[in-house]
Amino acid sequence: MTVLTLNDVSLAYGHRSLMDHVDLRVAAGERICLVGRNGVGKSTLFRLVSGSIQPDDGEIWRKDSLHISYLEQEVPAATSDTIFEVVALGLGDLGRLLTDYHNVSHHVGESDSVSLDTLSSLQQRIDATGGWNINQKVETVLSRLSLPADKRIADCSGGIRRQVMLAQALVSDPDLLLLDEPTNHMDITAINWLEGFLASFQGALMFITHDRTLLKHLATRIIELDRGKLASFPGDYVHYQRKKDELLEIETRANAKFDKTLVAHEAWIRQGIKARRTRNEGRVKTLEAMRRARSQRQVMPGRVSLDVDSSDLSGKRVADLHHVSFRYGDHLVIRDLSTRIMRKDRVGIIGPNGCGKSTLLRLILGEITPDSGRIAMGSRLQIAYFDQQRIRLDANQTVRENVSEGSDHIFVRGRSRRRHIGIARGTIDRFRWHPAVGQPRSDIS
Ligand SMILES: Nc1ncnc2c1ncn2[C@@H]1O[C@H](COP(=O)(O)OP(=O)(O)OP(=O)(O)O)[C@@H](O)[C@H]1O
Ligand SMILES: [Mg+2]
Structure with a gap:
């Protein structure tokens, strides 16, 4: 049974097309891994699926009353909320009621009859909504992940904060679970637990991961986002790799053939008066179309060679x-x-x-x-520190400003250079912070 489809969906940020007429069909019980290079648009695709952003074009269909939970990629910010409160938020209004009950019940005995009255009124409201089972769910997920209910998020480590968000996503028994790099920051015990849990998860699962073991163990299908196009590879990771190599080879050969024909056409048009006299309109039109196609070809991004400079x-x-x-x-x-x-x-x-x-x-x-x-x-x-929460990145500055720390120069192997040397111009806008995202981008790293 299909739970969600994307029909001819397109989305661009500025001139950059992230989804270019993309189709996808998700069936109940599937475990789909979404792969692709950093910055290709994987998290953006999840935002489209979850409904937190809308496509520029195309249609997203979700089965009636489909309940989607979404674990975002970033470590959540420090807040004074407790773990119980944050996890219960995954249950909407009932979650708030359960949180109040949880908090008041902790204070009964310490104070006066007011809390007893409040407790009994909360009890009645929870009775009326049949919420006790759900309270049990919160308690179960907290104990499965060994999370301390009353600890404040601000006092939790990065890995625990992500586990809390995972618990929030799981507590409501979603029909479709979206996990964006779930194992990031998690310790081995939590990863093992998660893998076992997901293997027996009944709903449909879509996950993004760079963790090959998780991918190999869980995925029943791999979909790959590459330069705006989404390709689907049913089967496991080994099958995907073999298929992928074949496709790249075909693409490279087709591009080379195309480029050769284009060069021949370009040479012909430059042949001057003689050619112009004889040239036919059809061939000129073909050339124009080929030029357009060539300029729109999404090229494979190059590889960065990174050198860690020692002081x-x-x-x-x-x-x-x-x-x-x-x-x-x-x-x-x-x-x-x-x-x-x-x-x-x-x-x-x-x-x-x-x-x-x-x-x-x-x-x-x-x-x-x-x-x-x-x-x-x-x-x-000289110390370089890449912190887990990346709080050193100023979200309102560009990549360039962050790298050069506001200065006009950066130091490369001890020598001062004008800052444009280190970073290719064209890439900056792609990484620019956008308030709609709500979190610093990991690809800034
Ligand atoms: N709201 C936005 N406004 C402008 N650009 C954006 C926005 N959201 C994302 N982008 C850009 O779109 C591109 C894709 O971002 P996205 O986070 O979806 O990539 P990703 O594939 O999840 O990358 P990673 O593997 O690093 O997590 C990036 O270049 C990013 O800078
Ligand atoms: Mg991402």
């Missing part, structure tokens, strides 16, 4: 941690840690969500200070 050599020592401890309130995060980081070390920090990995980095950066112990940094260090 001037300073001493060998980068950081020395002596008996460092750190706590948030009464939660001890780092206990008596001593370690040394030397130049050329590549240190991977692993651990469950919320165990303190980002906190450790912030200690080394000096953004926060240890409760005990000390951290000695090497001399003449």
Whole structure:
């Protein structure tokens, strides 16, 4: 049974066509993985499917009363809401009622009869809507993901915040679940749990992932967005790769043949008076059409070769941690840690969500200070920090301004260069922040 179709859907931002007459049909119970390069429009396609944005052209049909849940790509911002509140939001009005009940029930006994009265009136309203089962759902999803109901989002790590949003998407038993890079920021336990859960999920699933294991284990069909076109590859990942190579080869051969004919036509038109006398209108028209087609051809974006620039050599020592401890309130995060980081070390920090990995980095950066112990940094260090929440990116500035930090120059291998050198001109507008998106773009990285 079909739950959703896209018919001849097009969408462009500025001159850039992200969807170019795209068709898609989603059947109940399918597990579709959407793949494509960074910035090709995958998240935008999910926004179209969820109805949060509308296409420029074409039609999106959803089955009557189809319930869609959508886990967005970004880590949600810090707010003072509790995990329970955010998860219950996935249930709409009833969720708000359950949140009130949850909060009041925590305070009964502490205060007066007012809360008892409020509690009983809330109980009646929940009774009337048959909401207890649903309350149970919130509790179940929280316990499955081991999320602490009363913790504030602002106090949660990036990985936990994404798990909370996942719980919000799951709690309402959607018919169609959209997951945009669900495993980003999640620890191994959460990923394993998610994989098992999705394998037995009854509704239709569409997911975007760069995690091949998840893709291989879950997808029953792969769809690929590539230069505005959507191609569908039923079957698993191996089958997709084989098919994809074949198609690229066919496309390359067809383009080469086309270009050769075009060159011949161009040479003919330039042959001057003799040719002009004899030239026929049909051939001129063909040439014009070919020129148009060539200029509209969506070319494969080039590859970027990225060089990480090391700063001037300073001493060998980068950081020395002596008996460092750190706590948030009464939660001890780092206990008596001593370690040394030397130049050329590549240190991977692993651990469950919320165990303190980002906190450790912030200690080394000096953004926060240890409760005990000390951290000695090497001399003449230049530190580059790519933070999980990307709060260092100024969403109102262009990519260019963010990279050069507002200056007219950037430093490449220790030499000052005018800033346009590092970034190709044509790419900037594509990455420009747009308020409608609501979050900083990950492709800015
Ligand atoms: N509201 C908007 N206004 C203008 N441009 C936008 C808007 N939303 C997205 N874009 C641009 O459209 C392109 C596609 O963005 P999108 O986020 O859909 O890509 P993506 O395939 O999900 O990329 P990634 O793999 O990095 O997540 C990007 O170039 C982006 O800058
Ligand atoms: Mg995306």
